[in-house]
Amino acid sequence: MTTNLTRAEAEARSTLLTVEHYAVDLDLSGAADPRVTTFGSRTTVDLTARANGSTFIDLIAPSVRAVSINGTALDPAEVFDGTRIRFSVQEGPNRLIVLADAAYSRSGEGMHRFVDPADGLTYLYTQYEPTDARRVAAVFDQPDLKAAYTFQVLAPAAWTVLNNTAAESVTDLSAEAAGTRPAHGPVRMHRFARTLPMSSYLTCVCAGPYAEVTGEHRVARTGEVIPLGVHVRKSLAPYVDAEDILRVTGQGLDFFHSIFRTAYPWGKYDQIFVPEYNLGAMENPGLVTFTDHYIHRDRATRADREARANTILHEMAHMWFGDLVTMTWWDDLWLKESFADFMGGHALASATEYSDGWVSFALRRKDWAYRQDQYPTSHPIVAEIPDVEAAKLNFDGITYAKGASVLKALVEYVGEEAFLAGSNAYFDAHAYGSARLEDFLAALDEAAPDRDVRAWAAAWLQTRGTSELRLEIEDQEGTISSAHLVQRDGFAPHGEPGVLRPHRLTLAAFDAGSSADPTDTEVEGADVAGARSAGGGDDLGGGLRLTRTWDVEAADESTELPDLVGLHRPVLLLLNHGDQDYAKVRLDEVSEQTAARRAADLDPLDRAIVISAFANAVRDGVMPVPAYLRAATGLLMTEDHPGILSSVMGTLSTALDRWLPAAERIDAVAAVLDAVLEALETEPAGSDRQLSLARFAMGLCARTAGARGSDRTVAAGRGFASLVLQTQPGAALTDIAPGLVVDHALRWMALRALVVLGWADIEDIDAEAGLDRTGSGAVNAAMVRAARPLAIARRTAWGEATRDTSLSNDMLSARIGGLNAPAPHPMMEDCVDDYFSLLEEFWSTRPIEISRRLVVGLYPDWSSRPRRVASRTEDWLQQHPDAPAAQRRLLIEALDDLQRAMRLHGEASAG
DSSP states (O other), X not given: OOOOOBHHHHHHHHHHEEEEEEEEEEEOTTTTOTTOOEEEEEEEEEEEESSSEEEEEEOOOSEEEEEEETTEEEOHHHHBOSSEEEEEEOSEEEEEEEEEEEEEESSSSEEEEEEOTTTOOEEEEEEXXXXXXXXXXXXXXXXXXXXXXXXXXXXXXXXXXXXXXOEEEEEEEOHHHHTOOGGGOOEXXXXXXXXXXXXXXXXXXXXXXXXXXXXXXXXXXXXXXXXXXXXXXXXXXXXXXXXXXXXXXXXXXXXXXXXOSSOOOSSOEEEEEESSOSSSEEOOTTEEEEXXXXXXXXXXXHHHHHHHHHHXXXXXXXXXXXXXXXXXXXXXXXXXXXXXXXXXXXXXXXXXXXXXXXXXXXXXXXXXXXXXXXXXXXXXXXXXXXXXHHHHHTSSTIIIIIHHHHHHXXXXXXXXXXXXXXXXXXXXXXXXXXXXXXXXXXXXXXXXXXXXXXXXXXXXXXXOSOEEEXXXXXXXXXXXXXXXXXXXXXXSOTTOOOSOOOEEEEEEEEEETTTOOTTOOOOTTOOOOXXXXXXSOOSOTTOEEEEEEEEEEEOSSEEEOGGGTTSBOOSEEEETTTSOXXXXXXXXXXXXXXXXXXGGGSOHHHXXXXXXXXXXXXXXXXXXXXXXXXXXXXXXXXXXXXXXXXXXXXXXXXXHHHSSOHHHHHHHHHHXXXXXXXXXXXXXXXXXXXXXXXXXXXXXXXXXXXXXXXXXXXXXXXXXXXXHHTSOTTOBOSSSSXXXXXXXXXXXHHHHHHHHHTSOOHHHHHHHHHHOOSHHHHHHHHHHHHTOSSXXXXXXXXXXXXXXXXXXXXXXXXXXXXXXXXXXXXXXXXXXXXXXXXXXXXXXXXXXXXXXXXXXXXXXXXXXXXXXXXXXXXXXXXXXXXXXXXXXXXXXXXXXXXXXXXHHTTOOSOO
């Protein structure tokens, strides 16, 4: 028995079969009864075989009651092995019928069941990508075997049931008429309209007492009216900002209809926000699922709302890229994810209030790409995916963010008009079918005949790694005498350039506002950066101003820049101005010194590029960690762009946690905390920046575990956390951060900090849980209980995480989050051996999503003996060469992070 479908097996089925239609009948009538662990699943499949042969259909279920092919019954005990049903087909039409008992899930895969602690109500939703539709019905669970689907669902009468299409009929039935248990009460049969052809992983069923807000949108270009729906569980209904969600939805529909010839083809547009969701969202046609973390029960900042809008638009882009035209196999996952990430960002910046959306993209998304692209496991955007386990892990920063960044560069290379013409031709040629890289390139070839898109694809889509770009500048008494742009591949051996890629970017020059070279002329049409000052003494009075830009194309190891020769050397030369390229930018020494002091003078996108350069430099050991901490802490004092502020806080946290020697960590944390508390005293009451800094302060406060309690800053941080907990939700602080409105999320952060520091205990946790009787409250309580700095508390949480298979995905993550909280002494060192002894069991006995959380979340990088952990990891990998490739990849990446941290704080990785 194997749950891992290979590409070769999928290709063999595609060669033999086409699938016309699935009729799927689900009996969810007993779902609200916790004693009922399975549901009835009946699938009727109409398929055509090109020849007589033997094949299999996918199904992961506790039991199969009956199987028949073309009216001939098969013995389930002989043909079903727990994951596959084998059968023979005859050339021509065939009908397969499977009756099974499928299992409700707690892992977020298949049919997930959740009981809301706020009111005891039960909710169901499905999540399938890449191959978990087989946990609900018998299907050929691969993307290219598309078919139409007709769903019929039996559910409790009080429930809402949703599918990709609208319901054609809803019939009330008694338990007797439905053949269900009387104790489960009256039921309704929901029959849904037949879908257009789609892949199995895109089908979706949601059921439960969901609350809804409905509306409609008339598309500006076509006049088509699209029914809209927003759905959440009842306990979250008071917090739904439906007006904002529907507004962004309408803006997106108008935008995509303005650039795509094919109108939205899927009928209605429902969006449902569901609990314990493993992803941000999923692009099921007509029924998009989102994590309900996007429903903001507590205060939401502009950055929070922007992130939700970006996700809405990303999923909407999938209605064309991924749903209308789907990749043939997971090698070409980028054909949907890279495109959706790029087009979602394009729509965000072009059609919504978030016109500065590319700033957040330059930091959040591209930083994810840069980090993923430097692992030993890095892969080309068009990846080699031999099986679905490998596909599961390729939903990563390369497939999403690097792919989107490269597409942004492609649009710059061929022009937006040609890019959209090629995309529309691609849709026309492959609508409701599947496609490969070659199909997209063929469409783009025709649209952009003057560009060699195949050479571009070979350089960017079919190689791994990131280019590093730097300027080599020589000057004599301030006048540039030589200038070159040098590129090097991040995986190249020392002293070698490695893979050389074509780059098309803008180089910008900045000078001091009051002392720029009088011969310089400001670039026509350029935005002059504001004169905000970061403070501190320097000789750049008047702020920085943009003085010149140059368009640069470079494909060689070194490209001469003759236009710079003879010019006064600017105080800052910034590569990739406008962020059209994908590359790590290395600042020259003069520019780095200027940027470290005066980044706040730049406009947001240029600041983002500088901060990205700093983050890459410190991560790669090019910039000393203390220098980065000084620069980043200075930025914290002035930064008002929410996306930039969030990114700086994230990298600062990583630097403090991982990249400093243990002996220096507490003092560094205290220095940053001191700056944040100082800033909080003067922040405008109720501002987003005030709330963001307060949240960051709570995390810093927890990181002071093990410090002297008498330290002024440590005591001030603890006092701030105590003040937050003494303030009721909805009330405002009058001290430290005057006007800051306290909410449940902030209180949990404060309590976590105090618990980790030993200044709060189980009674305080129970009291807070009693005040917050919600799903998020239950998860937070479990996490904080696990975070107590007591050996018995951490060991109990470790045992629950590693051995309690009844934990849901979110409750497992709560234990892991608590275990990873700062600890003042090595109370868990003996868990290192336990971790490595359990690795095989994690992967062989748990669903892959749960296995991934265990392998990554429990990796003992918290150990006070990192060399020992690195050695144990290397030994395990050497001793288990045949372990699943996906599991090995996770460990290799965790080891790489650990070894990078050891290098940055000067500790050897062996021994």
